[in-house]
Amino acid sequence: MAKQSNLAKQASLPDFMYNVGDRIGLLKRVLKTLGNPDKRFKIIHICGTNGKGSTATMIAAILHQLNYQVGAFTSPFIGTMYNSIQRNFADISKSEFNDEMRQIRQVMARPAFRNETLSEFEAQFIVAMLFFADHPVDYVVLECGLGGELDATNAVSDTMYSVFTEIGLDHLGILGDTVTEIATTKSKIIRPGNTTITASHQRSEVFQILKSQAATKQATFISADTVQLTATQGAHLKRVINFQSTIEGRIQGQFMFGLPGTYQLQNLQTVLTWLNDFVAKVKIPCQHLDENLTAALSQLVVPGRFERISTRPTIFLDGGHNPDGVKAFVTSVNELYRSRPKIIINGFLKDKEYQSAVKSLLTLKNASFIVTEPQNQKRELDAVKLSQVYQQLTDKPIQIFESPIDALKEAIYRTHKFNDGPIIFVIGSFYLLNPIRSYILTKGVDFHEN
Known part of the structure; x- marks a missing residue:
């Protein structure tokens, strides 16, 4: 229930x-x-x-x-x-x-x-x-x-x-x-x-x-x-x-x-x-x-709308959860950070048009993906099912975490492996953004966490 x-x-x-x-x-x-x-x-x-x-x-x-x-x-x-x-x-x-x-x-x-x-x-x-x-x-x-x-x-x-x-x-x-x-x-x-x-x-x-x-x-x-x-x-x-x-x-x-x-x-x-x-x-x-x-x-922040929530490592949160919203997110990333390596944490609700949203996300250059689940037991899209969409489109395995916080910790760990500073983007349902945002604001981000 x-x-x-x-x-x-x-x-x-x-x-x-x-x-x-x-x-x-x-x-x-x-x-x-x-x-x-x-x-x-x-x-x-x-x-x-x-x-x-x-x-x-x-x-x-x-x-x-x-x-x-x-x-x-x-x-x-x-x-x-x-x-x-x-x-x-x-x-x-x-x-x-x-x-x-x-x-x-x-x-x-x-x-x-x-x-x-x-x-x-x-x-x-x-x-x-x-x-x-x-x-x-x-x-x-x-x-x-x-x-x-x-x-x-x-x-x-x-x-x-x-x-x-x-x-x-x-x-x-x-x-x-x-x-x-x-x-x-x-x-x-x-x-x-x-x-x-x-x-x-x-x-x-x-x-x-x-x-x-x-x-x-x-x-x-x-x-x-x-x-x-x-x-x-x-x-x-x-x-x-x-x-x-x-x-x-x-x-x-x-x-x-x-x-x-x-x-x-x-x-x-x-x-x-x-x-x-x-x-x-x-x-x-x-x-x-x-x-x-x-x-x-000039100083206005809209929570969850291309919000930079951390600078070390750099983490953005965006509540793009439908095809148009994800396309707008991709356009912004390509304009601001086209050449930078990116780690994308993604999760959708099952009643959204997530297949076309994934196609848009896959147009991002120099990006790796982590799939997880929003915290909404009635409507969350199973991470395995979402990963299958990625695999069908890329023919590559996608790392899966049931917990959004575990997905975040893995993304932070991956940033250690690069010298050029990958940016972490959390994109999808607000039920995904909420637990990650609360975790960062209350516990902070340990750059050396794994």
Whole structure:
């Protein structure tokens, strides 16, 4: 039997109830009973397949730098569930979380909710809405969980923005079986009269679906190609960004950008498109915008998104867990470290399109691979089965470890054998990244460990 998470244990909640009855209707009733806490701040709703967390974190960082009180609800969490609910980049505390959960339990105990229950993610979402209402914020950056139309976050009353990152294939059979079906599901977060922003690199069919849904809802529709940017590589993986908007707002300038993944430039373009519209809406003076963007984004770290977690040896963590995410990871590695020897620790969930992801990983130059298993007993892909995909494509044996920590120790041991410093990359499910990241942060990395 799979282990329950801390929240599921604590509250006796099922971990997954997506599309089981009218979930959005239930959540709206719960929010109404609690006094509609989601109406006490403005919401920037982030949806997509890849790049949601990075985009949400960048927007929250800019708002905070502009002296707004900012709430952020993101998923999946890195570390503990308390990391997913933040006010001004400070995690909700365990006691604060428990206080909000008590209110939710009291509501669910009422006769009106007899025989109804919330899933773990739904309860977490309601906790976030209560917390941001009880500890007042101006804006909440709200990241969709699994999907769009039936996602718990779509129970909010209204949104100021719907921001769409790249939409591709993921959660097949739940959100849809094609990109068109998935995009249609995700487009349903667009609210009447809001402003809808899409990444410029969407597939053509996705772009048309979002544009059509926005028109139906009489929402303002803006593509991120209205912001032009160029990036020059600087020291310590930072980039100098020059940018200019071509539409109303017309922000322009230069700043330092600290997120190293190449794919972050696509997310940044979407964020700057949002910012161009935002400063026009709220009439923010732009004379110090360069300084504010450098302050907000030059030192920003997004956990698990091309995150350098160690420098001796160099270790990066990346949560690319679907074909598009892995392709973006490979592009970043090839741009930054094409000629360096690499050790790749890899593990996926069994419900992902892992075969095509492996094909992308095998295009990395000068790379060796270690296969392991994410820590999710219900959904983990058996390491032997994943190794067989590698072997079929390369005709070479792949080293296997059931434990992610054992895989990490082996990778660190291998770095001793080279003089030119192999880089360790951990790529795949967040259920793989979480135990490795926690181990490194709590115990450190002994370079001479074996």
